[in-house]
Amino acid sequence: MNGEGISTEFKQARSSLPGNVFETVCAFLNRIGGDLVLGVKNDARVVGVDPDRISQISKDLVNLSNNPNKLDPPFMLFPEEFIIEGKKIIYIRVPQSSQVHKSCNFIFDRNEEGDFKVRTSEAISRLYQRKSAYFTENKIYPYLEFSDFNARVFTKVRNLIQSHRPDHPWLTISDVEMLKSAGLYKKDFETGKQGYTLAAALLFAKDEVLRQIVPAYKTDALLRREDLDHYDDRREIRTNLIDAYDELMQFIRAHLPDKFYLEGDIRVDLREKIFREVIANILIHREFTNAFPARLIIYRDRLITENANNPVGSGPIDPDNFNPHPKNPAIVKFFQQLGRAEELGSGIRNIRTYLPLYTKKSKFELLEQDNFKTILHFDLKHVTETSVKTSVKTSVKIIDLLLQDRMITIPEIAQKLDKTTRTIELALAKLKKEGRVKRIGPDKGGYWKVV
Incomplete structure (x- = not known):
């Protein structure tokens, strides 16, 4: 195990949380993020956490991370337990945040020596300026009101969270x-301005409101297999990020074949596993104030995505050796709560792992530049073509309805899709057999869970 540094901190935590743990969390959030390991001494010697106390310590960490007295604004943490040298430790990945955080009313920053209090008004001002300049998702709109948000999207978000956690x-x-807990309502302590942020608008605003705030915002989805100069199919998406994700996934399901893979005893939908990462990336890791539209283009032998970017480097990215940098940490964090985004870096590794299982002839490229580009090369002849069938399209629509309303009934689904109840029953039976949906509780009073 390597030693401590600007992005690595070890702490002993035999039977309880260290008293200064949230100073380190705060410093990581304010600087570049980092890895916090409990149960390890400063010299990297593993001493472990009491096995009888580890669950309570993890629970305390999660609960206190949502307590503004410990961390303001709150930031949800997700500790993981591992065994190293026969001893249990707790690992927490703390990402860089788009906000300035305090712990016990003090702002902390970090350097190679460790955590330190930011005391001077000049240093505090520089920290706010750095966050604001880089993360445009933080822009405050004082006249953006709660009534400008789409109520249906809140219901959809709660159903997604319920299914995920x-x-x-x-x-x-x-x-x-x-919205406040997610950091989507902010106060600028330099100007006194407060209100909902650009991130809040992108996630929840009504379409007509979103067009006023970011007029150039859109995502183009194109199919170019026969007509390479124009397109065979096109979908122009100008809605909130929650619905945009679903529309892009529908486009993928309509034009790329499905394939399943047994990972142990678990049946993995490779198409979903790969392309949910691709779509999440172009939606949440983009620069929204740039007029360049995001694009997803499907060709016969490859898929290309492009999105406006604030680059931190230039040229090809090596998936085996790279440091992930969040472009919009608040939006990324929100998507993670919905189960629609992995921890930073994990998504890229998932694509690299599962793409060769989806198609034999595969290649994966990432290019960091002003317009971030992802290229997936494939040979669709090696993929079982089932996704273009009507039954799958019906299944996709059913899943979308379940995500919007987990209490929806079979007759209601049949009415919305203009199908017979028997057709919906058969489609749901197939989805349950494939492990894509579950029925929780009885037919009356239960609910649907999308896996």
Whole structure:
């Protein structure tokens, strides 16, 4: 195990959380993120965490990370337990945040020597300026009101969170409180301006409101297999990021074949596994104030995505040796709560792992430049073509309806899709057999869960 540094911190935590743990969390959030390991001494010697206390320590860390007295604004942490040298340790990946955080009313920053308090007004001002300049998702719109948000999207978000993490604390608070907890309502302590942010608008605003805030924002999805000069199919998407994700996934399902893979006893949908990462990347890791539209183009032998970018380097990215940098940490964090984005770096590794299983002839390229580009090369002859069938299209629509309303009934689905109830029953039976949906509870009073 390597030693401590600007992005690595070890702490002993035999039976309880260290008293200064949130100073380090705060410093990581304010600087470039980092890895926090509990159960290891400063010299990298593993001493472990008491096995009888490790669950409670992890629970305390999660609960306190949502407590503004410990961390303001709150930031949800997700500790993981590992065994090293026969001893249990707790690992927490803390990302770089788009906000300035405090712990016990003090702002902390970090250098190679460790955490330190930011005391002078000049240093605090520089930190706010650095965050604001780089993360444009933080721009405050004082006249953006809660009534400008789409109520249906809040219902959809809660259903997604329920399916992903039934015990998530956001499920017990109001929509307004959820926006604040997610860092989507901010106050600029230099100007006194406060309100909902650009990130809040991108996630929840009504379409007509979003067009006023970011007029150039759109995502083009194109199919170019026969007509290479124009397109065989096109979808222009100008809606919020939550719905845009679903529309792009529908486009993928309509034009790329499905394939399943047994990973142990678990049936993995390779198309979903690969392309959900691709789509999440072009939606949440883009520079929204740039007029360049995001693009997803499907050819016979490759898929290309492009999105406006604030580059931190230039040229090809090596998936085996790279340091991920969040472009919009608040939006990324929100997508992670929905189960629609992995931890930074994990998504790229998933694509690299599963693409060769999806198609034998595969190649994966990432290019860091002003317009970030992803290229997936494939040979669709080696993929079982089932996705273009009507039954799959019906299944896609059913899943979309379940995500919007987990309490929806079979007759209601049949009415919305203009199908017979028997057709919907058969489609749901197939989805349950494939492990894509579950019925929780009885027919009356239960609900649907999308896996």
